[in-house]
Amino acid sequence: MAKVVVNTTSPMSGRRLVRDVNRLIASGYQTTVDDDMASFDVRFEGPMGTAYEGGVWTVNVAMPQEYPLKPPRLRFLTKIWHPNIESTTGLVCMNVFKEAWSTTYDLMNIFDTFLPQLLRNPNPLDPLNHEAAAILKRSEQEFKENVTMYKRMYAQPLVIVSKCSEELEKRSSDLSLSDLVSDDDDDD
Template sequence: MAKAVVNTTSPLAGRRLLRDVNRLLASGYRTTVDDDMANLDVRFEGPLGTAYEGGVWTVNVAMPLEYPLMAPRVRFFTKILHPNIDFTTGLVCMNVFKQAWSASYDLVNIFDTFLPQLLRHPNPHDPLNHQAAAIMKHSEKLFYEHVVLCLRMYALPVFLAPSDLVEEGLEKRSSDLSLSDLLSDEDDDGDDDNAAALTAPPSAGADQVGD
């Protein structure tokens, strides 16, 4: 990799960014860093004791020129089902970081604290994925079942073939709800109606595959 050209015009801020990137690397996070340190791709594992446990996501961190005074922009490259994360773009709700961020925090805080807390405590009342928020408001149990379904489709460290997913009861439903319906990020004023349609678990009513 070429010598880093820090993404800032301030020598002091440049030293801070270099320090924080090195601290992230030293903390054991598998990270790819652009030469100008403007973007980092970080391997993030789901927190233990949550529905996201066992998943592995690639998370992109875009560093603003005003870092550390301004919070980085965080987005999931790997698909994830969460009411505060846009399913299509992977962008994390910036309210999460703007309200909590201060110049005393660094990149390690994002992956040790902010993202684990976000996955442990989804907030359906400030959603980016409105369908995910609707199902969580209707039934947390059903929401977490679909989190696991999505995790196994996109975020397992070892790829599972479709036949493996079917054997584990994770086949895509062909009845009243498709996975694409659930994962839609479109705002819908009929959230209550959508939630009412999501009363069956993921495997309920699925057509038998291979008959």
């Protein structure tokens, strides 16, 4: 097995990053990691009880060499309608990533707490997406309709065909034409 070279300034930071990524994966987050762990993509599901529920987004996490002293940079690769997420780049605007980051935070905090809170409580007073902020200020219902539209257009989960469906498909493709024609059809 090839040795993974972690993109950090210290061995301690490298061990922390490996631990944090492994915890994220062990918790069930589908994660695609590059060779040096400088960047990875995480499948993120919208929190229950919100207009984002049922949607699935890919979030890119860019790790600074100084992690955990400095926070990662998050970017939604899947389009999302939110006042605190830039509409073209997908960059996330959260106070915790600008001013309140602590070395005690880890990737689990980001995906289990920070991002769900952001989607539950959009802040139209500190927007990156000014149009979403203006609509939220004007009409919460209209805002939710836009969220739902974006979710349907961009954030639908992949449909995984079950083994049962595959078996039915196989059986139906094995049928011959004579199996499909009934005796009643011969009377015509």
